[in-house]
Amino acid sequence: MKRMLSGIKPTGQLTLGNYIGALRNFVRYQDDYELYVFIANLHCVTVYQDPKDLRKNLKDAIALYLACGLDPERCTIFLQSDVLPHAQLGFLMTCQSYMGELNRMTQFKEKTANKEESITAGLYVYPSLMAADILLYDADYVPVGDDQKQHVELARDLAQRFNNRYGETFVLPEPVIQKVGARIMSLSDPSKKMSKSDETNKGCIYLLDDINLAKKKIMSAVTDMVGCVNYNKELQPGISNLLEIMSSLSGEPIEHIVERYQGKGYGEFKKEVAEVVGAELQKIQDRYNEIVRSDLLERTLREGAEKAGRIAYKKLKKVQKRMGIDIF
Numbered sequence: 001m002k003r004m005l006s007g008i009k010p011t012g013q014l015t016l017g018n019y020i021g022a023l024r025n026f027v028r029y030q031d032d033y034e035l036y037v038f039i040a041n042l043h044c045v046t047v048y049q050d051p052k053d054l055r056k057n058l059k060d061a062i063a064l065y066l067a068c069g070l071d072p073e074r075c076t077i078f079l080q081s082d083v084l085p086h087a088q089l090g091f092l093m094t095c096q097s098y099m100g101e102l103n104r105m106t107q108f109k110e111k112t113a114n115k116e117e118s119i120t121a122g123l124y125v126y127p128s129l130m131a132a133d134i135l136l137y138d139a140d141y142v143p144v145g146d147d148q149k150q151h152v153e154l155a156r157d158l159a160q161r162f163n164n165r166y167g168e169t170f171v172l173p174e175p176v177i178q179k180v181g182a183r184i185m186s187l188s189d190p191s192k193k194m195s196k197s198d199e200t201n202k203g204c205i206y207l208l209d210d211i212n213l214a215k216k217k218i219m220s221a222v223t224d225m226v227g228c229v230n231y232n233k234e235l236q237p238g239i240s241n242l243l244e245i246m247s248s249l250s251g252e253p254i255e256h257i258v259e260r261y262q263g264k265g266y267g268e269f270k271k272e273v274a275e276v277v278g279a280e281l282q283k284i285q286d287r288y289n290e291i292v293r294s295d296l297l298e299r300t301l302r303e304g305a306e307k308a309g310r311i312a313y314k315k316l317k318k319v320q321k322r323m324g325i326d327i328f
């Protein structure tokens with residue numbers, strides 16, 4: 001069975017973008033692959049986090065993994081910092097990464113644009129840590145949203161470089177990106193990605209949002225003056241985004257939805273999207289409420305760290321031997 005690995009960095013509450021672009025797909029893959037999913041809590045602190053908020057976001061994220069359908073019996077769920085080799089291999093991968101490569105990372109450029117101060121060195125070497133996360137487990141596939149593709153490609157380049165220098169050690173990972181829903185856009189500005197750090201809060205739906213509030217956000221999503229439901233990301237980015245959201249959640253192909261709405265207005269269309277999103281959130285939140293009251297979270301993480309740790313320590317040892325760091 002091929003191995004698959006992915007992670008989410010809960011620097012805020014998980015969003016509908018995380019769900020459609022990543023989490024929902026992990027759930028689908030858990031029977032067909034040996035799946036490892038983790039909470040990237042070391043990545044979180046590359047930017048300052050209030051410890052109280054971080055603890056809550058991490059706990060919620062694990063509960064949401066389970067509520068969305070990840071089953072600890074069928075996949076391995078763990079907290080990155082519970083498996084120490086992530087940080088260790090992270091450093092070793094930093095030593096394989098060239099500054100020119102890291103300078104080219106789009107996400108780093110976007111996050112640091114117009115900011116001279118308070119950019120941590122951790123944020124800069126974040127892609128090297130992410131490479132370590134992937135390479136530690138010899139993951140064949142890494143399901144991610146579009147914005148993480150470049151980071152997975154860097155992991156592949158670093159693996160290749162390491163193998164050339166020290167001999168076959170790492171599997172070369174491949175990103176797995178959905179055709180529909182790989183980049184869910186902000187509802188208030190469809191030229192931007194829907195993101196946890198949305199300042200206005202209007203453009204982003206959180207998985208734990210009040211259902212009526214989430215529906216309202218859909219109803220007030222920015223559209224256009226064309227007045228006809230079409231899938232055209234350039235001319236009608238807002239409507240196209242809503243189509244992707246609806247198609248991802250309902251499974252109905254975009255062309256069918258477009259056809260059903262010929263001759264109808266945006267209001268009616270938005271109402272159906274809002275209903276579909278509301279129903280999905282309700283399902284997730286009902287399960288979330290049961291899970292947070294149980295002892296499942298602690299148990300899942302304990303067992304997950306043990307399972308992941310067994311693979312990670314062995315791999316780290318092999319890497320260090322290859323590099324000449326370990327003597328015996």
Ligand code: TYM
Pocket residue numbers: 005006007008009010017018019020021022023040043129130133134142143144145146147148151181182183184185193194195
């Ligand atoms: P993060 O936490 O930013 O996002 C988690 C996953 O959600 C996807 N995603 C989206 N997909 C579609 N539309 C959106 N608007 C949207 N926003 C986020 C992301 O592409 C991602 O798949 N660096 C990673 C976490 C990470 C990781 C890893 C992932 C750390 N180590 C190893 C894979 C493998 C991150 O910050 O994701």
